[in-house]
Amino acid sequence: MSPSSISNSEERGGTPEIRGAFTTPRFLQAGxxxxxILLLGARGxxxxxxxxxxxxxVGNERAKEAALVANARVSDGSLFRWWERQWRLRSPAASVSKPLYSEALLSLFKEADPSILVGKDGFFFQPHRVRPRKSNLDELVAEDARPLAALHRRLVALGIDVGVALLPRKSVICADKLPHGFDPVAGSYQSYRRAFEDLGMxxxxLLTPFMERRESGLYFPADTHWSPEGERIAAEFVTRGLGWQVPEAQRVGAPRNLDPIPAPADLRKLAGLRLLPHPTQHFDPYHQQTQFRFYAADGTYIHYLAYPGGPPASLMVTGTSYSDGRMFPQTVGWYCAEPVIPETRPGIGPILPIGLAMQHVREGQVMPKRLLIELPEFWMCCQASTRKEISTVLMQCPTVDLQPIGPTANAGGEAVFRSPRVLGPGIHELTPEWKVETTRPGKIQNPGTGILSIRLRGEVLHGPAIARVSSISAFLDYELPVGAVDLAMPWVATRAECFGLxxxxxxxxxxxxxxxxxxxxMDLDLARAQLAGPLPLGSRESGWSQRVVFSAPVPAPRLGGLAVFLGPSAHSHPPGLELILxxxxxxRKRLxxxxxxxxxxxxxxxxxxxADQVIVGLEVRGPGSASAGLVSGAMIAPMKRL
Amino acid sequence: MVFSSHVFLYVFLPAFLAVYAITPRGLRSTTISLASLLFYGWSRPDLVLLMLFSTVLDYVSGLRIAHAQSRGRTGRAWLILSMVGNLGMLATFKYAHFLAQSLRPLVHHWGWTLPEWEPIALPVGISFYTFQTMSYTIDVFRRDVEAQRNPIDFLCFVTMFPQLVAGPIVRYHTIAHEIRSRQHSLSLFFRGVLAFQSGFAKKILIADPLSTLADSAFAATSLAPGDAWLGILAYAFQIYFDFSGYSDMAIGLGLMLGFHFPINFDRPYWARSITDFWRRWHISLSTWLRDYLYVPLGGNRKGSLRTYVNLALVMLLGGLWHGANWTFVVWGAYQGFWLIVERLLAGPIARWRFPRALGIAWTFFLVLIGWVFFRAKDLPHAIDYLSAMFGLSDSVGQTLGPRPIHFTALGVASLIVWFGKPTRDLVDQARIQWVLPLQAAFWWALLHMDYEGHVPFLYFQF
Incomplete structure (x- = not known):
């Protein structure tokens, strides 16, 4: 059939008439x-x-996606899900082309995938971890050290052996691998270390041994985390520096399948825990680790991770789990049975748990012999100046509809609600993908360590649904059954952390x-809202009260109001709880x-x-016996109905 | 399944083409139908049943109408049944909740109550395939086409995956003869590949990068005027390259299979008036509305006033076709308003002899204003955005922070829109000097998709 025989006219609804010569030779057409067909098929x-x-x-984002897919709790049976589970990551072509393409884009636009900087020899860096803080370093070091020192004093007073692992940055250790245009930066590691040590910590x-061994492959090239060798060095020097002895342990080897790795007996002895079957037991293909949880009768669980390249075993105590699936979110510390092993693995945490760590310790839910607080240097010295880069990472989510939910107090910005499919006013379709989410690129940035909370009210019409509160480095899932939803999700956050919310x-x-x-x-900065005095441990008796004095007076919000966080506790508070402003x-205003x-x-x-009044403190009085405590007062953002 | 997904590009398409090539001619429509059902049911297998319902309804209706007409009757009852069935599906899945929500205050004012109507997830492509099947039944009723007696061929027409979920709206008479018998050749397949590659590159390399800029602009609660204009400009190019890219891919796939689908875009931003714009934008929808709504209403044959009413009505319904939201209604009314104004001023405009460039600029300006309503989530949002564009907003503007890749995409998009060759020329003429750059763009787009992923096609939601 010759091209000239294609003659449907546009007016008749067919393709337009051929105009001009058809000059491509047949061999090129065939080619x-x-x-x-062949190249697409070969790729498939x-x-x-x-x-x-x-x-x-393949890159962090893809891998995280795959981890979500691999760990999907329920299969809906669709071919789409099957495909995502089976084949998503299996692309040698992408694994080869992506770094090269990233480099090409970088040279073309001076910014490639904003979440990745491609350095020399295939090394990746994250932009927000590269740049140094520009000015007033001493002031900021002191500001960061103060709450950490306060936590340190309290923990030491409780008889806990505390150490701080200040983690050096990949961009400092591997400075020679930075891309062109990014000068090596000295960082502020030693400034922070001296400041912490001056305060008794x-x-x-770790910087010095890492610098001395920089040629030993301490970091994965195409990742921001330590290699097994890096983890070994870190473990060796942390434990040596703290005088903690690490037992010899056999590495478990690379997992070949999804079977959980047997836990050493001594782990089970810890706190009389037992291993229960749990849907969250899973294999994480990105981090090459197996996770499962031990549960105790009181709801406390210990999250166990085994991973082949790193320390032989470590434990992450994440807090209190409740019967309805709620739990407090943050990592409190990382432990081995005896003694403590530094947490050196990439992934979920850690986050400086100032507020909740204190609460857990006060409640007696966590009473470690030793505690290592892990503190990546880049969190303190880099992120405050790199909002744009982080914001662009958050913008990668495919979105169709964006709806504002109003400004956030103290957050310096606004949140939006993204939804791929809005079925009606306030009604959204949910899918197995994480696509309905709140976020505000570059704007939701906690000005200091404090508490962020999200409260969701509505109804799951057909479900179940899963709500995930997340930051760039951690997340927490809540299961929402069909029915009315009134879910308050508290979240402790550190300085300058960005939230996917x-x-x-x-x-x-x-x-x-x-x-x-x-x-x-958004909470008041905890550095400004100070507890008036030490709090007793254990359950509170009838008539308990707690008082918080704000070191900086707070105007009463005209819109919204105050939020009082209560907990953690496995119990409910009877009506009649008093709040005195x-x-x-x-x-004194009594509510x-x-x-x-x-x-x-x-x-x-x-x-x-x-309105127009200024609040200088608040007190909460419990009417009955309850295991509860006031964590903080907080400002509430003006609310807007979706 | 979407065209710009990993599974479609690397598995479904090569496998389908291979199977299609070795299938005997008599079974090729069956192959297309089965593949189309797999394509459509990939993420929601249950929705296949809905599409099959529409297929069966119109297949039976067509046969019964033809049978009735062969006996001297009109078959109007079967036509009405088909219309009720198809429009009922649309009403149920697309508009019921919107209507209930909109009528509730009014009904409540009269002291009545409406029952709660739970919203239903919109099946992908329902607006497209119901319009296709309705056009078939109407054409049979009008005796414009013969009823299709082969159920497989009819299934092939309705479910054909290249244009199933986002158009162009292919009317039965356009491809009736090709369903029965179509020719395949290297040059036709080659042209199909070019069209597909062109559409894919437009989507991945231009529309998707611009989507982040447009999304950011419409997510902001306040914007500086410059950023607001930048945002709507990005959206104007995004929607054009996204939708026309999909249409190009659909037309290309059709050519690979021996079908000639109608073009859907003809350089719309070259339009010198809104009337001209609607001759160039989403042509398959505008001609559908013209032939099955405007003309039956009387068109321009019943006097000026009736013509204006018809125009307004058609554009309102055209707006509503895009979605159950007042923003689409206002967008349709806005388009209708300018069509009427242009008709009223047709004489003076012809006498004044405006420069062509001025007409194009003015029309593009009007189209941009219209896109604000189209993109905004509700009317207050649209008003806020328009206020920001014209500097009428009180609040302090946020900065969008466009990246170099956004400016590059905007620049390339502008060049293509106003100075480039239309895709149909590219494909029809297939000059060697265009073929090789197009190959580079396509393979580059594949790399880019691996790297950035893809944004869902905008017209899937309609």
Whole structure:
């Protein structure tokens, strides 16, 4: 058939008439057609046969996605899910082309994938971990050290042996691998270390041994984390510097399948824990580790991770788990049975758990003999100046619809609600992908260590749904069954951390949720809101009270109000909980909770009647026996109905 | 499954083409139908049943109408049944919740209550395939085409995966003869590959990078005027390259299989008026509305006033076709308003002899304003955005922070839109000097997709 025979006219609804010469020779036509089919097909065949051998080559984002898929709790049976589970990461072509393409884009636009900087010899860096803090370093070092020192004093007073592992940056150790245009930076490691040591903390020097062994491959090239050798060096020098002895342990070897790795007996003896089957027991293909949890009768669990390249075993105590699936989010510390092994693995944490670590220790839920606080240097010295880069990372989510939920107090910006499919006012379809989420690129940035909270109210119409609160380095899932939802999700955050905030999804397709309100609450900086005195351990008796004095007076919000965080606790608070606001003019405003509050809870207090008044502190009084405590007061952002 | 996904490009398409090539001619429509059902049911197998319902309804209706007409009757009852069935599906899945929500305050004002209507997830492509099947039944009723008696051929027409989920809306008479018998050749396949590659490159290399800029602009609660204009400009190019890219890919796939689908875009931003714009934008929809709504309403044959009413009605419904939201209604009304104005001023405009460039610029300006309503999540959002564009917003503007890749994409998009060759010329003429750069763009786009992923096609939601 010759081209000239294609003559449907546009007016008749066919393709347009051929105009002009058809000059491509037949051999080229055949070449284009054959290459089109054969190359695409060859890529498909090669992808189908590719094992998940080196997922880090494909990049963090893809790998995290794959981890989510691999760990999906429920399969909805669709072919899409099957495909995602089976073949998503298996692409040798992508693993080869992506670094090269990234480098090409970098040279072309001076910015490639904003989450990755491609250095020399295939080394990747993350932009927000590379740049130094520009000015007032001493002041900021002191500001960062102060709350850490306060925590340190309290822990030491409880008889806990505390060490701080200050982690050097890859961009400092591997400075010679930085891309062109990024000068090596000295960093502020030693400044921080000296500041911490001046305040009585023990901070082993990791920078020096890392610099001396920089040629030994201490970091994965295409990742930002330590290699097994880096972990070994870190473990050796942390434990040596702290005088802690690490027992010889056999490495467990690379996992070949999804079977959990048997836990050493001594781990099970710890706190009388037993291993229970749990859907969160899973293999994480990105981090090459197996995770499972031990549960104790009181709901405490210990999250155990075994991974082949790193320390032989470590434990992450993550807090208290509740029967309805809620739990407090943060990592409190990393432990081995005896003695403590530094947490050196990439991934979920750690986050400086100032607020909740204290609470857990006070509640007696966590009483380690030794505690290592891990503190990456880049968190303190880099992120505050790199909001743009981080914001762009958060913008990678595919979105269709964006809805603002109003400004966030103290957050310096606004959050938006992204949803791929809005079915009606406030009603969103959820999918197995994490696509419905709140975020505000570059704007949701906690000004200091404190508490962020999200409260979601609405109804799961068809589900179940899963709510995920997340930051750039950690997340926490809540399962939401079909029915009314009134979920308060507290979250401790460190300075300058960016939040993905809240993502909603469902393990099944076609799930729907109606969101009536979504409130974003940013805490006062805990450095400014200080507890008035030491708090007793254990359960509180009837008539307990706690008082918080703000070192910086706070104007009563005209919109929204105050949030009072209660918990952690496995119990509910009966109605009649009293909140007394202490005003600058000496008045005391007494408010009473109208209904029972199930901890961990947020009691939202309307302060619109107190406009123009200044709050200098607050006190909470419990009406009955309850294991609870006031964590903090917080400002609430103005709320807007979605 | 979407065209710009890993599974489609690397597995489904090569495998399908290989199977299609070795399938005997008599079974090729069956092969297309089965592959299309797999394509459509990939993520939601249950929705295949809905599409099959529409297929069966119109297949039976067509046959019964033809049978009735052969006996001297009109077969109107079967036409009505088909319309009720198809529009009922659309109403149920797309508009019921919107109608219930919109009518509730009014009904409540009268002291009545409406039952709660739970929203239903919109099946992908329902607006496209229901319009296709309706056009078939109407054409049979009008005796424009003969009823299709082979159920496999009819299934092939309805489910054909290249244009199933986002158009162009292919009317039965366009490809009726090709369903029965079509020719395949190297040059036709080659042209199909070029069209597919062109659409894919437009989507991945231009539309997707611009989506982040447009999304950021419409997510901001306040913007400086410059950024607001930048945002809407990015959206104008995003939606054009996204939708026309999909249409090009669909047309290309059709050519590979021996089908000639109608073009859907004809350089719309070259339009010198809104009337001209609608001759160039989403042509398959505008001609559908013209032939099955505007003309039956009387078109321009019943006087000026009736013509204006018809124009307004058609554009309102055209807006509503895009989605159950007042923003689409206003967008349709806005388009209708300018169509009426241009018709009213047709005489003076012809006498004044405006320069062509001025007409193009003015039309593009009007289109940009319209896109604000199209993209905004609700009317207050649209008003806020327009206020920001014209510097009428009180609040302090946020900065979008466009990246170099955004400016590059905007620049390339502008060059293609106003100075480039239309895809149909590229494909039809297939000059060797265009073929090789197009290959480079396609393979580059594949690399880019590996790297950045892809953004869902905008018109999937309609």
């Amino acid at each position: 284009v057609a054959l290459s089109f 065949v090669s992808d189908l046969g590719w094992p998940i051998a080196r997922p880090e080559l 023990r901070v082993p020097d 809240l993502a909603l999804s469902s393990p099944v397709t076609g799930a729907k949720i109606r969101i009536d309100s979504l409130e974003l609450v 202490e005003l600058e003019n000496g008045d 009473v909770s109208p209904e029972a509050l199930e901890a961990p809870a947020i009691w939202l207090v309307d302060t619109s009647a107190l």
